[in-house]
Amino acid sequence: MRLVTYTPNDPNGGPARLGAQLGTRVADLAALARAAGTELPGDLLSLIRAGSTALAAARTLADGALADGAEQARLPAGAVHDLAEVTLLAPLRPGKIIGVGLNYVEHVEESSRSLDTDRELPDRPVLFSKPATAVTGPGQPVLHNAGLTKQLDWECELAVVIGRTATRVSEQDAWDHVFGYSIVNDISARDQRRSGQWFFSKGQDSYAPFGPCVLTADEIPDPHDLDLHLSVNGETKQNSNTRHMLFRIPRLIADISSGVTLEPGDVIATGSPSGVGAGMVPPQFLQPGDLIEATIQHIGTLTNPVVDAR
Known part of the structure; x- marks a missing residue:
């Protein structure tokens, strides 16, 4: 199921809603539940926390409302929208975003040339964090503050959304803790690394574009076989596949949860393939007026x- 957070474009549309998207239609899950005489959470994080029973109920309601031939006349008014009639937001605000650095072999090589990182492949995941305040949604601006950076860069990454609390989880059990998948563009101010620390470089406001949806895990049989693509102003910059991850998702969950508890709604940004701006000859960086499009298969x-932040 493709889950989105949205607001209707109608001026009286009200607060953000949890929706299920099928093609060009979006269903308000809480409204469908009320019409059916039951209840569902009104936001994605609460739905994740509610567990498998709530997710199954949401899927049943969405299938009934969005399936071909569904009797639209029997649906509550305003429960189903055309995608063009809504504005998609970031799917949720994670409690924490854990980034993974140097997780694609070719990116390790280009980073060693352009960012002074180690040429050797890491023997365990390289981890950093991005705060929730860095999250921004589809269509929302990435802020370019020329007073803080002249090296604003892009990174298209598969995002893993955690569905169940994970503490000291084994690789064999890791899949049980995955709720679904999304996209994170790991925006980075390359000239704001401080004595090797990445937090300010990667954690500034708007540096974690996230969305446009969360696709539940059952919709992606193999998350290690997804094409990734990123373009700037229509020009391809990154073009790879998640099969090239150095550390795969079960290893990442096991490694992180060995010392940091992962909670429902947390996000792991699984790393960037090669093709970042810092690695190009000459280097290329984002400027106000640029348009970034990060695509992951399915x-x-x-x-x-x-946009200019000043």
């Missing part, structure tokens, strides 16, 4: 403009 495209 999930969709996350589009964000770059």
